[in-house]
Amino acid sequence: MQFTSQIVERAVESLSSFPGIGKRTALRLVMYLLKRPEIEVADMAHALIRLKTELHLCKECGTVSDHELCEICINPSRDKTQICVVEDFSDLMAIEATAQFKGVYHVIGGLISPMDGVGPSDLNIETLPHRVMDQGVQEVILALSATVEGDTTMYYIAKKLTSTTAKVSNIARGISVGGEIEYVDEITLGRSLLQRTEYSVNS
Amino acid sequence: MQFTSQIVERAVESLSSFPGIGKRTALRLVMYLLKRPEIEVADMAHALIRLKTELHLCKECGTVSDHELCEICINPSRDKTQICVVEDFSDLMAIEATAQFKGVYHVIGGLISPMDGVGPSDLNIETLPHRVMDQGVQEVILALSATVEGDTTMYYIAKKLTSTTAKVSNIARGISVGGEIEYVDEITLGRSLLQRTEYSVNS
Known part of the structure; x- marks a missing residue:
């Protein structure tokens, strides 16, 4: 792409550093x-700078937060005995959007991935057993992606929690709501058979 | 979308103001x-701000430029007797990328569109006849979109130029290079028949 303006070129290059945004899209922006x-x-420029200069990681759960403690951790109506472990802030938001979880979170900031050089020490995992023990947590729900990295990370966390008395669970894997059996891949279908739940006509 | 951080929410809202970028994509960014x-x-924030604070419109052709006159207008090797009229900077860049045009440009900044409330006086058209007469321009090439708005604007500009001696032409409309006849729409195909050119075995 040939530019007749350095200023435009710099802006296009900068915006095309975003994942999924190429030079043509950046030029359109x-x-x-x-x-x-x-x-x-x-205003836009200021909003972007604030992301790096004013945002904290919550001292309790590790999510991005405007203050030292995030809105969820300081909310007295949230159940502190249930912790949901998520990879990052967008997963936390996805779970909040379901309105099905009233506990608190623990954001680990990634998944264990030896291929990408990410080990347990690069993640916010070590603080979790202390949190569980100190605060009398009764259940830790692992809500991580259903990938090899997610499975590895879940296994690692579950091992770490064996020294605590908390129950460890992971979110159900099965066919999507609205999904048709014939199009579901065999691994998911196999799992959903193994993890079948009792069907009650009253529920 | 429920946010637990105002700072993140502001950044997402700001980025989702871009055309084609929704809240989910903005959150990913x-x-x-x-x-x-x-x-x-x-750096990104600075690059965006510079677009509004440091960029000029070229005094000659109206394109965005780092200086009072753009790189093309000050380039002595460009043919000043040929002016290509384009809608905006990205169209100019598209034509530059073809390396088929060695003249200069005139950027009108939009198309006449009564539906959107854009009249000729909102565009950089009035300066064109003066430029043509003052600089002895021999040809004005209209390179505007093949839409109703583009056609209207071309007609308006061509009328304005009847008082000058410059030849007015517009870029060819026909089937795309690589296009198969059976998939071309009938209007384009009809135009390409009417505007057929002599086929020479030597060219």
């Missing part, structure tokens, strides 16, 4: 910004 | 930025 008022672009 | 070094995010 820049063209859009050129047509917007200066205050709006300044 | 924010998650990416959270993992990048502060200097990189600051």
